[in-house]
Amino acid sequence: MAYSDKVLDHYNNPRNVGSMDKNSPNVGTGMVGAPECGDVMKLQLMVNPDSGVIEDAKFKTFGCGSAIASSSLATEWLKGKTVDQALEIKNTDIVNELSLPPVKIHCSVLAEDAIKAAISDYKQKQSVGQAEAVTAH
């Protein structure tokens, strides 16, 4: 299978690889996929609780090149967005940006799921810890 230049670029130079403290109240962690299915994505984001802006995002992915590229791209896109803006990222945006072939669409779906899972984890922490800090934008 031929990969697009953008997939190759993210594979060769993955952005924002790493892990954050998953116990921090400002960090949301999303882990999706399963080893048996051949892909697992861990996506983390750190939110400024005052502004609701995502200040940092990190990922680690077990999966094919397209899965790695999808999650790497997602972390790039997340930075600087508010939590609500981040929820608007659609898997089709990732498909278009990376020119993913049909058999790799599930990688983009997984990346969208990872974003949603990370945000929901963050929101849950906020509502438990400091409910008043979660304000609508």
Add this chain to the structure above:
Amino acid sequence: MKKPVYLDNHATTPMDPRVLEAMLPYFTKMFGNAASRNHSFGWEAEEAVEKARKQIADLIGANPKEIIFTSGATESNNLAIKGVAEMYAEKGNHIITAATEHKAILDTCKKLEKEGCRVTYLPLKADGLIDLDMLREAITDKTILVTIMYANNEIGVIQPVAEIGAICKERGVLFHSDGVQAVGKIPVNVITDKIDLLSITGHKIYGPKGVGALYVRRKGPRVQLTAQMDGGGHERGMRSGTLNVPGIVGLGEACAICQKEMTAESARHRQMRDWLKNKLEAELDETFINGSMEHRLPHNLNMSFAYVEGESLLMGINDIAVSSGSACTSATLEPSYVLKALGVGDDLAHTSIRFGIGRFNTQEELEYTAKRMIEVVRKLRDLSPLYEMAKEGIDLSKVQWAAH
């Protein structure tokens, strides 16, 4: 060193220049039809075909009259299994095979099941070998054929063929073996192995693609087959069609070279393979060998690199041609059924790489391969959430995954 490096010699092999040399005259100058009995063009073509028949027979301990030419091993397997099923339909309708056979065997068996045959798919032990007691128990008075491959194309595991042959002989059941990966690489002898039908192909032994052979035993017992291709009654009526003379000459020459060089070649390959295995195991943790190391082709290595998905690994070593059992690299998007049959979990099957060393590989190429593999596996493990979790001591089998 030339790149990319080719280490996928179980898929196909480059043709040996000596084979090409032998074939060339038969495309242009000696183009006759081997079935033309009334002029010199036909005679020289027939002579070349008979020489090749002997070269092939000699390699497997057969009589030249027992060699039937085909278009390759898929056809040989089809002809053997369907030909026996039809010919011996009055005797019985039961066939025994194994779960790790090539698709050319499994799909042929499935087709016959639809047509009323009963097929037993023997499970494999964790080392990839069949259980001989299970084979014994599976044979009934309706069993007409046992078909078990000589050596597996993915994991290189060599089955106890002589024992299987002996069991079949004792029970009066025909024994077919897909010998594609073994013939020319390790000693195969249809007499001592008690094989009744053996499939061979050209392109796995440095010969041409599109030509193969089926050994069909002529005595003790005399095996009969119902032809699957009707026409001019070539090849003792078992396989009609004008003979592919240049291809057959190439197959014959390839067999002759293998016979002459097998001992030295297999020793060299074993040494190279063991070097690669030891190097990878020394530099990387959590690697797993798939299938028995003891009963294995000397040029095969199949290894899983835990926490690193196979396709992404192939992407990182893109100047080395190998293959993976990962679902992402297969047409069906399922991980390797062979590894599955051995009880290898899907998680590890996704991380498997098959290395197949061939005649033209050098130690320098293997050193380059090892170096690249080590770099890429380390890089991808730095990227792998699973490796991170495993290092933190988390038991991945106990995690509740959000499967999709």
